[in-house]
Amino acid sequence: MTLVQTKYFGTMSYEDESVFDFPVGLPAFEEERRFVFIEIAEHAPLVFLQSLSHASLCFLALPVSSADPDYRLAVSVEDRAVLELPLEREPRPEDGMLALALVSLHDGFSATANLMAPIVVNVRTRRALQAIRMDRRYSHQHPVRQLTIAPVCEGAC
Amino acid sequence: MLVLRRRAGESLLIGDDIEIELLELTPQGAKIGIRAPRETIVLRKELKITREQNAQAARGPASGDLGKALPGIFSQQLKNFPSNR
Numbered sequence: 001m002t003l004v005q006t007k008y009f010g011t012m013s014y015e016d017e018s019v020f021d022f023p024v025g026l027p028a029f030e031e032e033r034r035f036v037f038i039e040i041a042e043h044a045p046l047v048f049l050q051s052l053s054h055a056s057l058c059f060l061a062l063p064v065s066s067a068d069p070d071y072r073l074a075v076s077v078e079d080r081a082v083l084e085l086p087l088e089r090e091p092r093p094e095d096g097m098l099a100l101a102l103v104s105l106h107d108g109f110s111a112t113a114n115l116m117a118p119i120v121v122n123v124r125t126r127r128a129l130q131a132i133r134m135d136r137r138y139s140h141q142h143p144v145r146q147l148t149i150a151p152v153c154e155g156a157c
Numbered sequence: 158m159l160v161l162r163r164r165a166g167e168s169l170l171i172g173d174d175i176e177i178e179l180l181e182l183t184p185q186g187a188k189i190g191i192r193a194p195r196e197t198i199v200l201r202k203e204l205k206i207t208r209e210q211n212a213q214a215a216r217g218p219a220s221g222d223l224g225k226a227l228p229g230i231f232s233q234q235l236k237n238f239p240s241n242r
Contacts, residue, residue, distance in 0.1 A: 008223045028208040029215070031167050043227060102214040106227065114214065117207040130211075132203045134186070140210045 004072045006050045007058035019052065019120060023082060027117075027130060032057060035128070047100055048124060049119070055104045061100040067113040067144050072137075073099055075120055079131045096124035099131075103144065112141040 001013050014036045025032050031053070038048040045066045052059035064071040073090050080087050083097075091097035098121040101113035115138035121128040161169060168178040174194050181188040191199055218226035 007217075007220045026211055027204055028211045043223075046227070056220070057215055058217065059211075060217055102211065104210060104213045105217060114207070116203065117210070130207065132201070132207050132232050134203070140206050 004036065004050065004052055005055040006038065006048075007056055008048060009040070012036075012038065012050075017126070020126050022128050022130075024129060026119075027132075029055070029057070030125065031096040046103070047128055049100075049102075060103040060105075060120060062103055062113050062144065064099045064101050064113075064115060064118050066140055067101050067115060068138070071099075071115065071118070073118070073131075074133050074135060075131045076134065082129055083120060083127050084125045085120075085122055090118070091122075096122055098123055101142070102130075104141070111144045112139075113144050114140045115142045 001113070002016060003011055003013050006012050018036060020035045020037060022033050022035065024030065024125065029051075034052040035049045037051060037149050038050055040046075044114070045063055047061045047063070049059040049061055065071075075083075075091055077087055078089060083091070085091040085095055085097055100119045100121070101115050102117075103121065104112050104114070115132050117132040117140065119128060120131040163169065163179045165179055165182050168176050170176050175197065176192040177188040178192070179187060180190050193199060
C-alpha cells in the first residue's frame with residue numbers, strides 16, 4: 001500500500017499492482033509513465049487518471065462507449081505490440097482491453113472527449129498508451145452532451 | 158492548397174533542402190519518405206493535435222473546483238436531453 005497526493009481527492013492509497021504503466025508517456029507528457037485510475041461513484045462514468053509523479057496532473061477521462069456508444073477502435077499493430085494485446089485483430093474487452101477518451105473542458109461550460117486518440121489499456125498487464133488513430137473517423141473534440149445519461153437514469157429514473 | 162499528382166518513386170521539393178518522395182502506394186495508404194535538415198521538425202499532424210489536446214485536457218478544473226465544475230458542465234448538458242427534461 002502506497003500513498004499518493006492527488007489533485008482532486010487529497011491523499012489516497014493504492015496497491016502497487018493497480019498502477020498503469022505508460023511505457024512511452026503521453027504526447028506532450030512523455031515523462032509521465034505511471035498513473036493510477038480513480039473512479040468515484042458520484043462522478044461516474046468519469047475516470048480520473050492521476051499521475052504518480054506530479055500531484056497536479058490528473059486527466060479526466062470517459063470510457064469511449066460513454067462518449068459514443070457505437071465507437072469502433074482502430075489500434076495500430078505497433079501499439080497493440082506495446083500493449084501486449086493480440087496482433088492479428090482489433091483488441092476486444094474480453095482481451096482485458098479498456099479504452100478511455102481524455103476529456104477537455106472549455107470555458108467552464110462544455111466538455112469534449114478526444115475520440116481521435118483514446119487511451120488504450122491492457123488491464124491484465126497494466127500497460128497503457130495513447131493510441132492515435134490514423135483515420136479521420138472521430139474528432140479530437142467530440143462533444144460529450146450525452147455523458148452519464150445511462151448511469152443517471154439507473155439511479156434517478 | 159497546391160495539389161500535385163505523383164506516382165510511386167517520384168519526388169517533390171519544398172525550398173532548397175526538403176525533399177518528399179512518394180515511395181509506395183497501397184490501399185492502406187501512401188508510404189512517404191522525407192529528406193530534410195536535422196533541425197526541421199517533422200510530425201504527423203494527428204500527433205501535434207494530440208499534444209495540444211492533451212495540454213488542454215491536463216488543465217482541467219482547478220483542484221478545489223471539481224465539485225463545482227463538473228455538475229455545472231454536465232448537468233447543463235443533461236438538461237438538453239429530452240429524457241432528462
